Amino acid sequence: MSDRLSASSRIDTGEASHELECLPYGVNHSGEGVCLLVRMGPHRILLDCGLADISSLMKGLAKPARRGRSPLPADFVLVSHAHADHARGLLALHQAFPLLPIYASEVTSKLLPLNWPNQNLQDISQFCQALPLRSPVEVKDGLVVELFPAGHLPGAVAVLFTYTTSQRSYKLLYTGDFFLSNSRLVEGLRLEELRGLELDALIIEGTYGTARHPHRRNQENQLAERVNRAIADSYSVLLPTPALGLGQELLMLLRSHHHFTGRDLDIWVDGTVAVGCDTYLELLSHFPPSVQNFARHQPLFWDERIRPRVRRLQPGQRDRVGRYPCIVLTDSTVDLREYCQPDTGPWLILSPEKTEIKINNNYQFPGIITVENYLLAQHSDGPGTTQLIHNLRPQHVIFVHGSPTYLADLTSLDELQNRYHVHSPEAGVLVEIPIGETFLQPAAPETNYEGELTELDTVVTIALPDAITADPRWRQFADTGLIEARWQGEELVLRGLSQRELLNQSSDRFILSDVECCGTCRHQRGQRCWNPASPLFNFKVTLDGYCPAFERGNEGARD
Numbered sequence: 001m002s003d004r005l006s007a008s009s010r011i012d013t014g015e016a017s018h019e020l021e022c023l024p025y026g027v028n029h030s031g032e033g034v035c036l037l038v039r040m041g042p043h044r045i046l047l048d049c050g051l052a053d054i055s056s057l058m059k060g061l062a063k064p065a066r067r068g069r070s071p072l073p074a075d076f077v078l079v080s081h082a083h084a085d086h087a088r089g090l091l092a093l094h095q096a097f098p099l100l101p102i103y104a105s106e107v108t109s110k111l112l113p114l115n116w117p118n119q120n121l122q123d124i125s126q127f128c129q130a131l132p133l134r135s136p137v138e139v140k141d142g143l144v145v146e147l148f149p150a151g152h153l154p155g156a157v158a159v160l161f162t163y164t165t166s167q168r169s170y171k172l173l174y175t176g177d178f179f180l181s182n183s184r185l186v187e188g189l190r191l192e193e194l195r196g197l198e199l200d201a202l203i204i205e206g207t208y209g210t211a212r213h214p215h216r217r218n219q220e221n222q223l224a225e226r227v228n229r230a231i232a233d234s235y236s237v238l239l240p241t242p243a244l245g246l247g248q249e250l251l252m253l254l255r256s257h258h259h260f261t262g263r264d265l266d267i268w269v270d271g272t273v274a275v276g277c278d279t280y281l282e283l284l285s286h287f288p289p290s291v292q293n294f295a296r297h298q299p300l301f302w303d304e305r306i307r308p309r310v311r312r313l314q315p316g317q318r319d320r321v322g323r324y325p326c327i328v329l330t331d332s333t334v335d336l337r338e339y340c341q342p343d344t345g346p347w348l349i350l351s352p353e354k355t356e357i358k359i360n361n362n363y364q365f366p367g368i369i370t371v372e373n374y375l376l377a378q379h380s381d382g383p384g385t386t387q388l389i390h391n392l393r394p395q396h397v398i399f400v401h402g403s404p405t406y407l408a409d410l411t412s413l414d415e416l417q418n419r420y421h422v423h424s425p426e427a428g429v430l431v432e433i434p435i436g437e438t439f440l441q442p443a444a445p446e447t448n449y450e451g452e453l454t455e456l457d458t459v460v461t462i463a464l465p466d467a468i469t470a471d472p473r474w475r476q477f478a479d480t481g482l483i484e485a486r487w488q489g490e491e492l493v494l495r496g497l498s499q500r501e502l503l504n505q506s507s508d509r510f511i512l513s514d515v516e517c518c519g520t521c522r523h524q525r526g527q528r529c530w531n532p533a534s535p536l537f538n539f540k541v542t543l544d545g546y547c548p549a550f551e552r553g554n555e556g557a558r559d
């Protein structure tokens with residue numbers, strides 16, 4: 001897909017400044033990883049290095065150095081999180097350029113070594129420098145970096161870069177992989193932390209395109225039910241996962257779901273998924289309070305006493321665990337035939353949807369095998385992605401990370417095209433990010449809020465997300481706590497009743513006389529209290545006021 005600009009160009013590029021541009025080395029269209037070189041003024045920042053082969057970064061250097069720049073491929077690297085598609089090239093990069101600074105969050109710096117399980121951890125934990133969360137750090141003259149937790153994986157961050165010249169500031173945010181929902185071991189990205197940034201450019205992932213996902217609880221329940229049915233049918237369940245993130249989420253889900261708690265069942269954890277669990281345990285103080293609380297009462301992962309038992313699979317046990325129904329979590333890279341032996345029971349292999357994990361269907365499995373998919377999303381869905389964009393309202397939106405068709409679904413959305421300059425570059429195609437002289441924030445779109453209805457006896461309760469209260473119009477809407485509902489065709493229209501309306505209303509709208517207040521009290525005349533027994537005696541009162549000396553009456557005293 002080529003770089004595209006929206007039709008309604010808001011910026012006269014003739015006067016625009018060209019301080020920002022982005023050269024992608026990898027955009028993860030199909031698992032090749034993310035690696036983006038961003039230029040902000042004189043600064044060159046490498047965002048992630050998920051390339052398996054970093055030779056394209058070297059090639060750039062073979063050309064004559066432009067404007068006498070240093071021979072490093074960038075001034076520094078910023079790693080969004082520890083997944084392989086963002087990090088696997090870092091070790092090679094560090095070895096090729098030992099002087100190139102590499103930054104990440106503290107948790108990411110500790111998780112990174114899992115990408116190279118055969119290397120000495122001591123050696124590689126050194127190359128990455130930890131930056132604090134939510135505190136701006138000036139890493140270069142005039143260039144400030146700030147990290148915000150992004151959900152998705154412990155340690156994952158969205159990164160805000162602010163480059164300041166004598167004329168103005170330029171702001172760019174890179175989301176890395178992000179997730180707005182809370183999952184079991186990591187809290188979601190907090191939109192409110194990022195609102196009002198006046199971003200010039202947003203580089204955002206689009207893994208799930210415009211797809212809308214069921215609520216997370218639904219996804220979890222569906223998976224738990226499928227696993228439960230398989231065990232009841234005497235199957236063992238094999239869950240291949242990446243070393244970090246999904247595996248530990250699955251483990252927490254299986255341990256605490258009512259289908260499994262207290263059941264006489266073994267959950268075996270194998271390979272680097274088990275090493276990932278050990279590393280999480282060392283980082284417990286960085287986890288959400290709910291997780292730390294859980295860990296105070298029982299071991300977070302390894303537990304031989306409380307059912308279902310969570311056990312580490314020892315080398316050489318793979319061909320033996322499936323003799324009675326159990327659950328196995330293992331590396332997606334392992335040959336699954338090692339578990340599915342002829343003398344074990346039948347196996348259900350569950351593979352996560354829309355990830356790099358592909359089960360080789362050409363395998364000649366020796367036993368009885370069923371392969372199915374499930375969804376337990378680790379990234380934002382389409383509505384979450386557009387929600388983040390509309391909250392940030394940048395001038396430019398640059399989509400990376402996702403299949404080209406999914407990214408095209410996103411870039412062609414009218415709600416994005418009409419407001420922002422939308423790009424979806426291929427690897428090797430430079431994106432210029434022209435910025436107007438003054439910041440013109442695109443208009444906010446109208447949001448649709450989704451809520452839930454509950455009917456209880458004679459009362460209907462409508463629960464809406466609290467994000468609705470962030471709108472400045474909310475105060476007026478909710479002023480009196482009273483709403484008017486009326487049908488408009490098939491739709492129900494809600495309207496807040498204002499203080500003024502309550503006072504001026506005619507009896508056909510809202511019966512004020514039902515309410516105990518100064519407006520219906522016999523001692524109130526001419527908006528003044530005439531009751532010597534009231535603390536409000538002789539004071540001017542508002543008609544919706546109230547005191548303990550209230551006495552009903554006072555018809556027609558509303559003037």
Ligand SMILES: [Zn+2]
Binds near residue numbers: 081083152153177
């Ligand atoms: Zn990731």
Ligand SMILES: [Zn+2]
Binds near residue numbers: 083085086177401
């Ligand atoms: Zn990723």
